[in-house]
Amino acid sequence: MVGCEDRLGSIEGRRTALEQIERLCLAVLARRRRLDKEEEGRRVGRRWLVEPEEGERKSGGGGGDAREQRSRARETSLSGNQTITSRGGRFVLGFFTPPGSGGNYYIGIWYGEISVLTPAWVANRVTPITDQTTSELKISDDGNLVLLNQFKSVIWSTNVTTIPSSDSTVVAVILDNGNLQLRDGSNSSLVFWQSFDHPTDTWLPGAKLGFNKITKRSQHLTSWKNKVDPSPGIFTFEMDPTGLSQYLILWNMSRIYWASVLWDGHLSSLVPVGFMYHMQVVNDTDEMYITFTADVANHSMYRVVLDNDTGQIQVQVWIENSK
Template sequence: MDAKTKRSLVLLLCLCLHLKTHVCLAADTIDANQSLSGDQTIVSAGKVFELGFFKPGNSSNYYIGMWYSKQLVSLETIVWVANRETPVSDRFSSVLRISDGNLVLFNESNTPIWSTNLSSTTTSGSAQAILLDSGNLVLRTAGSNANTSEPLWQSFDHPAHTWLPGARIGFNTVTNQTLILTSWKSSEDPAPGLFTLELDPNGSNAYLIFWNRSRQYWSSGAWDANSRIFSGVPEMNLNYIYNFSYVTNKNESYFSYSVYNPKTISQFVMHTSGQIQQLTWLEISSQWNLFWNQPRKQCKVYDLCGAFGSCNEVSVISCSCLTGFEPKLQRDWNLTAYSGGCKRKTPLHCENATSADGKQDQFKMARMSLPENVQSVKQWMFNLDWRPLQSARIHIK
């Protein structure tokens, strides 16, 4: 065999390996006799969105997610994740397929770890999953029209951290379903984080609010139906590219929005920083442009830096630990996820009975504001004869 023939065989082998590991189903649907695994993906009809396995950052975990087609947005931008809390480690032995009328993700051990979770009465016929150009993954009865028929299940009813045009934020009083945005834990962990965006749960006011667990820290202000703006978002009075709408009746209340120019690629993201970000894609510079974010000041995000952490608006890194403390979870801090707070690295003198250096335990922080709802406690410290040695005023949340 001559050298030219060998080179040809090597090239043919490489091409076959490439085709084996980079397969696209060449369709926007997953039918009952199809499955998705490895590097296989489905792409919406207009090549707007793509769905398949992805790995965030340097993580070793894989997830089923949805992102903008690379033909449209060159930067990988995940907009929805199915198995947020149950990743897989091997995408080639994990499978997404239709099973018993549901869309189900099976891991390496062939164990179902995520499902659309519909009852057998709901999915009496053959089902198929279709990815729409809106970014909505729809499970429907095979042969029905995805644009006109009622879906069996849709990803728009189960948002992750991104609010796409046409999707809803609100709640349904009949199904007791709440549609909220929830941040990722970190840039490498799409599991539900601390921060959420939702419609006023009391239903008495039409406005959006941010929460850190059970603590509200920002509000969009009341909705003005005539001007179609939120009172707390002055940017909407400017050259605004969005058209918001609010619907409320006895069954449901929700906000949705569209983009005036359908060619504009845009999204709202509940970021790991606790801020909502309104982003538009700039094709010329191949990057996302931040139109506005709220709350404007990063340090307004409640408990952003965690216990014994401090927030600095003018610093490149928002959070730092108080003197004598260090990050409790350094890897999370490297990923700008600070909520784990800080731990003590210098022992208290009052914890060391043999200490004789005469130093007192104290905090000295200049130009700092205390957290909200602080309590002032005067604590007396005693020696073995129960005589007061000194007093210290401690502020706690």
């Protein structure tokens, strides 16, 4: 009997020792993985979806303290119902689905202070995803902002080739004017890409619509296909690519549907008088464009949009109590 008890005690002791060794090995492996990840981060640089001073990531709940902590957090990706809100809460970046679209999801920017979902910009308007929980918006190793679908295939990218060496810090920031910027983390004036240069159907205050005389590229609006499908529709609003000082609405990118009068140096020849915004036209050796600022003291929100049904440029103002 004594011999059996000694043998059982010996077995239990060896089992305990093996468990301790196993825990030690797991701890070593975990540390090794963490060190490898840190080394990879040093090797490819730091990629953040939001700067701590410029935005916050929301996943629901939380009070003021939690909001402050989130605003200081740096995130590396965005998926599911997670969103990033501009500092003042005016615009939100995240996945959305237009009501009635049949479950198609898009990465977009919408108004944060409007109770009805109102997208102002769409990234993957040509290629929707069907599962936002396994899709991911992130900054890739080469510094580009990319959208991965559930199969981890890139379906949309900023596709910038001028991002510096891989040891730099690259951040993506949603600003309070609705502009999504991909820029240098230590120099906010060094912008590699911005959504203002790639508008969809909505023209926001501060953005410009025009034509670059050197690159021959334009910033133009393209209507949605219909109210539930943000893919490119049949109407386009752009500066005359021939260099004439006028704006055109094209049907199917080929036929002139409408043309403004030639600009004679007076803004009244391009826009109606009495609108509650201030226009500016720039025409120099490099580019020609028009931009505007809104009179936010009188109206809460502006939406200049190319209507998908009529092809008209509509100036819409949202007043919350009127819906």
